[in-house]
Amino acid sequence: MFYHLGRIATRFRWLIVGLWMVAIAISLPFAPQASQVLHSGGFVSPDADSERALNLLVQKVHLNLTIVQVIFTSENTSAGNVGSADSPQFIQESQQALARVRNWSEVSGVVSFTDNPRQISLDRHAAYVNILFKPDPDSASKLLPQLESRLQPVPNLKTTIGGGPVFYEDIQAVSERDLRRAEFLAIPFAIIALLLVFRSVVAAILPALVGGGAVAVSLALVFGLGQITTLSIFVLNITTLFGLGLGVDYSLFMVSRFREELAHGRNVEEAVAITVATAGRAVIFSGLTVSIGLAGLIFFRINFLRSVGMAGVMVVLLAVLAAITLLPASLSIIGTRINAFPVRLPRLWRRTSGAATSTLSPSPAAPLANDHHGFWYQLSHVVMRYPLQVFVPVFILLIALGLPFLGVR
Structure with missing residues (x-):
């Protein structure tokens, strides 16, 4: 055939x-x-208990799982500048940066660090805002360029974004x-x-x-x-x-x-x-x-x-x-x-x-002309002539290489 x-x-x-x-x-x-x-x-399998729990939270509690963090960091902490996240100027500039994001049709809500103090770093010079997107995380990752264009530049705060959609965008x-x-x-x-x-x-x-x-x-x-x-x-x-x-x-x-x-x-x-x-x-x-x-x-x-x-x-x-x-x-x-x-x-x-x-x-x-000469031809004959002597050390070497994986968790 x-x-x-x-x-x-x-x-x-x-x-x-x-x-x-x-x-x-x-x-x-x-x-x-x-x-x-x-x-x-x-x-994750849809049959996993954790996935079922998340689906119940979304359906029953309307939990929004598509969250992007916008992180604000003061560029200069010396006196007379923005200083800590508690300062009025830090809060004012962060709100100014988010002005065009709050009324965006793709966003269902914004949770600021002024509403939740736990969103402020321990040194008080960085804080983040949770932006809740309406689409799922995979679809929201395609909206990140628009989010970045809507974030207004401010003079004294460095702005970075993170979260699930950003992670998915980076993977792609x-x-x-x-x-x-x-x-x-x-x-x-x-x-x-x-x-x-x-x-x-x-x-x-x-x-x-x-x-x-x-x-x-x-x-x-x-x-x-x-x-x-x-x-x-x-x-x-x-x-x-x-x-x-x-x-x-x-x-x-x-x-x-x-x-x-x-x-x-x-x-x-x-x-x-x-x-x-x-x-x-x-x-x-x-x-x-x-x-x-x-x-x-x-x-x-x-x-x-x-x-x-x-x-x-x-x-x-x-x-x-x-x-x-x-x-x-x-x-x-x-x-x-x-x-x-x-x-x-x-x-x-x-x-x-x-x-x-x-x-x-x-x-x-x-x-x-060279069918019966050369390194590879001779090596194959050595292997065929002494199979056990070749098998044992090679097998031991393979087992040794695989031993570290026994500790993988």
């Missing part, structure tokens, strides 16, 4: 690549908008920043690692492109899924992690096997078919295993875990689909040019690369 799948990928290579290009082109406008439909929080900002950083750093480092393995520019770039394409389509699907269900903001990080990691990993297996088949004298069509029948089969079963494991998270009632499960299954299956359709079709188009633009590496790396790089000759028909 897998062999015939490889034949199909070769026969309809331009159609398959064209369909993937269309899918990626359609995804590109929506992928950057994925964060707009994601939500912060979601770490950090997730988006980490996503950009991951895309900026992960792809170049992946290409460098692939260059060290394949010693060919074309062979190194192809897996990175497949992984990047899987991430783009996955983020677009996250945007669509976020329209119909609640997803955690951490889905962004999970999608990038799995999409790039598995996309590159699976593609590495496929490209390596393809180059081996070319080096054994196979034609391009036969090499692609055998690649899908061997490495492709391993990729499919690996992806299905990972997906089944992640699918278990979908049945949790904690939104964070459920979101990770849904996004994880989706991006893993997309990475597998790209590896067994887009990649074989691309390999059949590139053919023997997969070894184009060879990269010369230091002699030490060539010696330790062994059989892993023995197929990297610019000539696809070159014999596998």
Whole structure:
């Protein structure tokens, strides 16, 4: 079956690549908008006693849980300035700063430190005001820019804001920043690692492109899924992690096997078919295993875990689909040019690369001269020859590394 799948990928290579290009082109406008439909929080099950108690307080007592603290700190405590929070000037300037907030339609109330002395610091030079928002904390976090614009600047008080909505806004900002950083750093480092393995520019770039394409389509699907269900903001990080990691990993297996088949004298069509029948089969079963494991998270009632499960299954299956359709079709188009633009590496790396790089000759028909030499080949034989002697120290090391987690609370 897998062999015939490889034949199909070769026969309809331009159609398959064209369909993937269309899918990626359609995804590109929506992928950057994925964060707009994601939500912060979601770490507590709705069945938890604490969550039920909070819901009762909201429903029966009309407790407002969406609170933003505006903290006022006197900039200069010397004589003649604002001084302590009890001083008339401190109170006057804080009220002046909140003038445009009190009559805001999104605010249900304002509790000042003049109404509750416990909101004043022990040194009397800082105090906070609770602003009660009508929307839920996740929605209120989107109103923070408007809140900051409504706070009037005052000459002698430093104004900062905090609270649940600010925390959620920071989580979203950090997730988006980490996503950009991951895309900026992960792809170049992946290409460098692939260059060290394949010693060919074309062979190194192809897996990175497949992984990047899987991430783009996955983020677009996250945007669509976020329209119909609640997803955690951490889905962004999970999608990038799995999409790039598995996309590159699976593609590495496929490209390596393809180059081996070319080096054994196979034609391009036969090499692609055998690649899908061997490495492709391993990729499919690996992806299905990972997906089944992640699918278990979908049945949790904690939104964070459920979101990770849904996004994880989706991006893993997309990475597998790209590896067994887009990649074989691309390999059949590139053919023997997969070894184009060879990269010369230091002699030490060539010696330790062994059989892993023995197929990297610019000539696809070159014999596998170093199959039985090199560090990795010899290491594998040592492990197979002395399995118990290798297993015991490695097992002890893993247990030692895991011991600190026994004290985690």
